[in-house]
Each structure stands twice: as structure tokens, then as C-alpha cells.
Amino acid sequence: YKIDQDLKRSILINAGLSIAGFFVTLKLIPVASRYVIRRNLFGYDINKKGTPGGTLRVPESLGIVVGIVYLVLAIVFQYFNFTSDSNWLVEYNAALASICFMTLLGFVDDVLDIPWRVKLLLPSFAALPLLMAYAGHTTIIIPKPLIPYVGLEILDLGWIYKLYMGLLAVFCTNSINIHAGLNGLEVGQTVVIASAIMIHNIMQIGASTDPEQKQAHAFSIYLVQPLLATSLALLSFNWYPSSVFVGDTYTYFAGMTMAVVGILGHFSETLLIFFAPQVLNFLLSLPQVWSNKLSPPRPHQKGKNKAHNLELYWSRHLTCVIFFSAFWVRSMSTASPA
């Protein structure tokens, strides 16, 4: 079991790095808060409105600390993976590029408030390196009763499957972002989903006999472990009553990372199940979206309510469309057990 030993060693080193990342993030957030406040990146907590806490300036965009610590951890880890081959490195670097580009876009959005049109366009580009590097299957298994009609048992969707993965990345990013403004919810749901992914990966590595599948799940652990660790550090500050806000930087970063983890771990179908509450949230908010009666805009972004309403409207609308397209592609088959 040479390869298993190597896998275990890589995972343990990754865990060590993640724990170090947890403490670094914990230490850096108060420092970064001062810098952020000095630059007028702050918000007010609507959950404390009317109380003295409601007039307190809460530092915003602290997701940038998590993003940078995460990227440094991920870069350093490259040097410790003992089962690396060229193919592994392509996917890993693509993951780094995608996550980094998304973090950059999130921070630019926090600082400059880019218009929603751009916001919908640019994240799609961020997912492209990932899809180019993707070396997994692009096939779905046709359900038994449909086989006579399709004439095939396994259908290779090719670029349509890649399109589905791209839409998944945009969906994950937006679904985390929707809950922005409620203390701890963006980070909280990330921690929950990341934990679910971790457990799924460990179980699959234990259960699987296919070394390639083990590799894919180990790959996914390497990327999700630091996310979990750094997010936990952020959560300790963002928990009610929040002493920091996480910003679009965090929601973009975390959403993209989880999409990357699901795609390159070859279990994007299972990932959608982990995102079930977000999916449900979209379904529930559908009537609201159609009648255009929107919930109040995010509290800590004052002075642009109207623009924000529109933005929220469109991001919900479009994410629904994306979700249903993704669902449609999936519904062409039963999900293969991931």
C-alpha cells in the first residue's frame, strides 16, 4: 500500500498547514481590521439597529485575509505532495488560478462596487482554466428505462458537461453570496458544506478501491481542509455579534473554492446535494423574485439601495436560470454514484 502511505502523509502535512493557517488567520484579522477601517471599508450591523451597537463601524471585506492565507497555504503545499504527477499539477495550478482570480474579483467588487453586469460576466471567466484542465469524466449513465430510446448506456456529453460544471461554479458563488448581511451566515454555511465535503472525501477514500478515485478525493481534501481551517478562524470573529464583516471577497472566494473542490474531486453531483439548502432557498425566493418584492438590501451597504435591489434581483433571477439549466443537464440521467 505504497500509494496509501503517500496519500496519508500528504493529507497529514496538509492538515498541519491548515492548523497553522487557522492561527495565522486568527492573528491577522484584528490587524487587517485596522487597515480596512482606515480605508473606510466598513458597514453597520442592521441586526443591532436601534441599539448602541447599530452605530458601530464594523470593518468590512475581511475575506481578503482568508483568501490570501488560503492561497499561500495552497502554494506552499504544492511542494509537499508526494504523489504528484504532471496531470495533478495542471489541475492544481488551474484551481489556484481560478480561486485567485475570483478572490481578486471579489475584492475589486468590495472596493469599487462593480456593476452587476460585469459581476455576472467575470466569474464565468474565472471558471474557464478549471474546465480546460479538467481531466475527469464527461459522461453520464443513462437510466435503464431510457436506454432503448437513446441507444447508448453511457452518453459522453463532452462540452455540455463542461458547461454544466461552469454553471455550477457560478451557482456556488452566488448561492453563498445571497445570505450576505446576516451575521455569520456566509461563513457558517461554508463551514457546514466544507465539513460535509471533508467527511464525504474521507469516506470515499476508505470505501473506494480505484486508486484514481482515491487520488481525486485526496486532491479535494488538499483544497478543502485549508478552506475549513481559515473559515473557522473567520467565523470566530463573524459570529453574532459580528466584530467583522466578510465582504464579497469571502463569498466569491469560498463559493469558487467549493466548486473547484467538487469539480476536480469528480463529485459535482454530490456537491449539489450538499448545496440543497441553497437550492431550496432559491426555489422559495422564486415567487418573491417574480413579483419583485425583494427583501431589504444588505444593511451594511447604504446609499445605493436602488442599485442594490436591482442587482439582487438580477443575481437571483440569473442564478435560478443557471440552476435549472444545471438541473436539466443532470435530469437527463440518474446521477452516477459519486
Next chain:
Amino acid sequence: YKIDQDLKRSILINAGLSIAGFFVTLKLIPVASRYVIRRNLFGYDINKKGTPGGTLRVPESLGIVVGIVYLVLAIVFQYFNFTSDSNWLVEYNAALASICFMTLLGFVDDVLDIPWRVKLLLPSFAALPLLMAYAGHTTIIIPKPLIPYVGLEILDLGWIYKLYMGLLAVFCTNSINIHAGLNGLEVGQTVVIASAIMIHNIMQIGASTDPEQKQAHAFSIYLVQPLLATSLALLSFNWYPSSVFVGDTYTYFAGMTMAVVGILGHFSETLLIFFAPQVLNFLLSLPQVWSNKLSPPRPHQKGKNKAHNLELYWSRHLTCVIFFSAFWVRSMSTASPA
């Protein structure tokens, strides 16, 4: 000449994308300027001090537009390279990750003014994915008279060569940054060096018979062409009298991109020759550094002169050290004709 045809096709597509990038950048800069000014990211032009132009608020950090347009172009181009293999993709994605991380750091620096300690540390991490993916030679040719002493004709430096390349990346980034504050100079020198790189690449592709070397130079063209195009668009705004400033975002981004191009094109020695004026500038500023009589800090960053002086001092100091280490490694051999 099948491979040559493919190369030519890839280069032409890249040129087309670059031209499109030029116009997009040209169109986006005025739009982004409004967003940047709204966020209080601006500076005053010291070159117009005393005149009415000296009190005008000039938008800062417009390098972010160039950076994002460049990254989108580079990502899109992935899909058009016809001579791609897995190895190519590793290096290309590593380049994307490095450049993107550096752009992120530059923008964070512009917005939050991160302390110089962090500024020296983080860019080193940005170069790591590059060194990991580097598939070229790590050997130097020992000069004839020294062969009897060393006992080898070709010496494989291994990780020392990689260290040299890492230092080169930090050097390139800082040497572009030193000239910040003089209208058009950051962008101007980038355009000059990028043009030199382009010409060098084209000449080498014409002269070389080794297909692998042709590939490496083509690779370098793919990355330097969009840099040249987007920088030219920025220069048209940054030329005296500047209507925009480029920010650390641009200097970090451009320096890193040129380092990446030199390293992955396997002509880092030639790159140092193109950077000769910057090298000279360091040498000339040496006495100034030692006596700590520094030139005035960058004009459009007021209110933190002292911190900035220190920062400038250290960045000059360290870059000198870096330069000399790099020089030392190189001086162990005559440069192989790149």
C-alpha cells in the same frame, strides 16, 4: 512544417486577442476612473505642483483594469492554443496563478497600504507555483578555464537555479515599482522591455532549429503580446500630463508578468540584459541608500512620508541584495547563449 503552421496560427490568434484587449482597455479606463475616484483612490501630480493641475485629483490604481483584461485574455487564449500538451498547460496555469496572485497583492497594497515587511514576503510566494512548474534547464555551462577546477562541463544547479529565478521575479517587480510617481515611466519602461522581449522571441523562433526552444519562445510571445497591448492602452492615459495613475497594482502585475515570460521562455539571462537600465539605476542609487539620503517619496501618496521613506529604503536595499545574489549565481558561469 506542421508545427510551424500551428505556432503561427496560435501567435496570430494571440495577436488578434491582444488588439481586442487594447481597445477594451482603452474603453474601460475612463469608466473605471469614475469608480476609483468615488472610492477615494486618487493622488496629486507632483509634476504639476504649483499649477492648477497640481490640485486636480488624479484617479489611482488603474493598473487593475489592465490586470483584469490581461487575465481574461490569457484565460480565453488557453482555448485557442493548437500545440497544447499537458506540460504546456502546467506552465501556463502556473503563470496565470502567479500573475493573478501578484495583481491581487498589488491591488490590496494600493487599497490598504500593507506594511513593507509583508510586501517583501508575499511576492516571494507568488513566484513559487512558477518554480514548481518550471520544466526547463537548471544547468549552467562552466567557462572553459574553470573546467579543470570544477571537474564538470555542465553544472546542474538544481534548487539554486530555482532560487535565482525566484529572486529574479522579486527583482523585476521591485525594479518597475521604483520609478512610480513619474508620469508614464512605469508603463513606459514596461512597454520598452516588453517590446524588446517580443523582438527577441521572434528572432529566436526564426533562428532556432530546436522545436522545443521554438515552443518556449512562442510561449513567451503568448504572454508578452497581451501585456504590450494592454500597457500601450494604459500609457495613452498615463503619458504626461497623466489623467490616471497606475498604482502598485500595475507595477506588481507588469514586473511579475515579465519575470514569468523570461523564466518560462527559458531566457532569464537575456531578460536581465533587458533590465539593464533598472540594474544601473540600482547601482547608481546605492550610495544614496547607504547614506540614507533618499529622494522624496512618491508624490501622490501624502500623509505617510516617513513610513514610505523607510519602505523605499528597505525595498531598495533588499533589491540590491537580491540583484547581487542573482549576479553571483550567474557569474559562476558565462551565460549560455539564450
